[in-house]
């Protein structure tokens with residue numbers, strides 16, 4: 068029985084009563100059905116909770132009344148009945164369970180929540196406010212992720228959000244930090260209607276000490292999350308009831324019409340993608356870990372390619388799973404927590420993430436047995452984009468503080484839905500820039516609204532949805548840092564092998580981990596390489612723990628000619644995609660723009676390959692590029 072959900076009245080999302088299943092002891096979860104709490108029981112439940120929270124036994128730190136006298140409240144017009152500030156997880160649990168239907172505690176103590184209708188990001192509803200101060204630095208235009216909004220419309224939406232928040236019995240405020248590098252630290256204030264959002268951002272930001280909270284003062288940036296309330300779709304510059312708006316001038320973000328918690332996390336990242344490069348620091352959509360010898364690795368990748376999975380490595384302490392900055396002293400994590408995809412999660416293959424799912428962790432849109440509360444990580448009934456958000460210290464070998472030296476290796480993760488890219492290849496600096504700007508991967512189902520199955524896609528810098536500047540800016544900063552610090556670049560295909568999606572199979576996590584281990588052990592520095600056709604990638608002849616035949620994809624395709632035309636076609640897709648950046652020379656100069664292009668593929672005319680097949684592409688084999 069599907070759980071019907073929609074955002075109806077402002078403060079509640081309505082569930083259509085579903086049939087209750089009897090308690091089931093089987094591990095396999097029956098479809099999650101929730102007893103519609105009777106109004107009377109809910110009322111009693113609520114009254115008790117309100118009494119408990121109305122009384123003055125609330126911890127002082129949690130009482131946000133002082134905020135109402137602050138400059139912040141006067142400036143914003145925020146004046147709700149009750150403000151809970153930086154509540155500890157236990158109290159957020161209690162309030163979420165009391166007032167947010169569909170919230171439960173799972174068998175391992177995590178808080179299972181529902182984000183409502185939206186269970187992934189809504190990139191088409193994201194708006195960047197154009198202002199004279201910053202607009203010349205930003206990347207606009209048909210290929211940019213930045214849809215414009217004017218200041219007045221931003222203020223209109225902010226007013227709507229605050230009006231909504233002021234109607235509520237209670238709101239939640241989280242004051243915390245981003246950026247582990249003390250010189251780059253910023254104060255973030257989150258204002259939201261849901262306890263689950265407060266717990267999520269408690270997990271994802273850098274948590275202040277009681278003293279830091281006491282002396283927090285005015286924030287550097289504020290997020291007004293009124294996502295439980297729809298935007299007015301007739302508002303200027305908008306196309307739906309969802310709007311995620313960021314104003315650099317006001318240093319604020321407004322969220323309407325979506326309760327997906329990832330919008331807050333990625334809003335902060337988008338802000339860093341402007342502020343950090345403007346200070347000469349390179350913000351990157353990447354995971355990061357560090358070896359015993361202090362060798363740092365960055366894992367770049369679009370959502371779902373493996374940053375969180377591969378950066379969680381028992382042999383290499385975790386610096387972070389998603390968002391980092393490379394500055395003059397090394398790298399630092401922007402966040403204080405992790406946001407892992409948990410579809411198909413297994414204790415055997417991802418023990419670190421499995422063990423992080425405990426009290427204090429937020430599980431978003433997962434399915435579980437209503438009787439045993441055992442989570443069914445294989446279930447996609449609600450969404451494929453099931454998520455777990457936890458403080459980074461829940462990863463047993465987290466490296467705290469989350470900072471490291473200059474990266475020795477950067478690994479570009481491509482989830483190749485065509486199955487023609489090698490599982491691992493070594494890149495030149497030009498190839499690293501080209502593939503970084505291409506950001507080729509397959510958007511796996513669910514991460515963004517509307518993506519239903521792996522779709523070959525290009526996402527600049529492996530996260531175009533968050534870019535504020537032209538991709539060439541980030542790529543040239545990356546190349547400059549890599550050449551300055553002797554960093555090696557690798558392309559790792561965490562996607563398909565032996566055929567395209569639907570024919571081949573996704574490369575096993577075990578083989579990918581063996582490849583990553585070989586990079587870290589130095590084995591691949593000593594390996595013999597062969598050059599691949601069309602893309603001219605350097606592929607190692609062997610890797611410990613990986614079947615040699617899969618290293619050159621054509622060897623595991625049953626039809627060589629089909630492989631040739633697919634590879635050549637992908638080459639054309641890369642070249643066509645690069646048309647989007649033809650304005651890049653305005654940002655990095657003509658010479659550098661030309662140099663970047665030399666890192667790309669050289670596809671042949673499609674009719675030639677159709678006629679002569681595999682022979683055509685091997686005859687045109689690119690020369691082996693010196694290491």
Ligand SMILES: Nc1ncnc2c1ncn2[C@@H]1O[C@H](COP(=O)(O)OP(=O)(O)O)[C@@H](O)[C@H]1O
Pocket residue numbers: 368369370371372373374375376377388389406407408409410411412561562573574575576577579
């Ligand atoms: N060979 C592989 N390498 C990396 N991840 C894989 C592989 N095969 C399957 N996966 C799955 O892909 C997903 C990657 O998700 P995640 O690491 O959270 O991506 P990201 O952090 O880049 O968004 C995980 O569910 C992981 O189990």
Ligand SMILES: C=C(OP(=O)(O)O)C(=O)O
Pocket residue numbers: 188329333368369370371374375389406407408514
């Ligand atoms: C939540 C996100 O991070 P990830 O890269 O882990 O998917 C996202 O990109 O929306």
Ligand SMILES: [Ca+2]
Pocket residue numbers: 371374375376388389406407408
């Ligand atoms: Ca991730």
Ligand SMILES: [Mn+2]
Pocket residue numbers: 352369370389
């Ligand atoms: Mn991400």
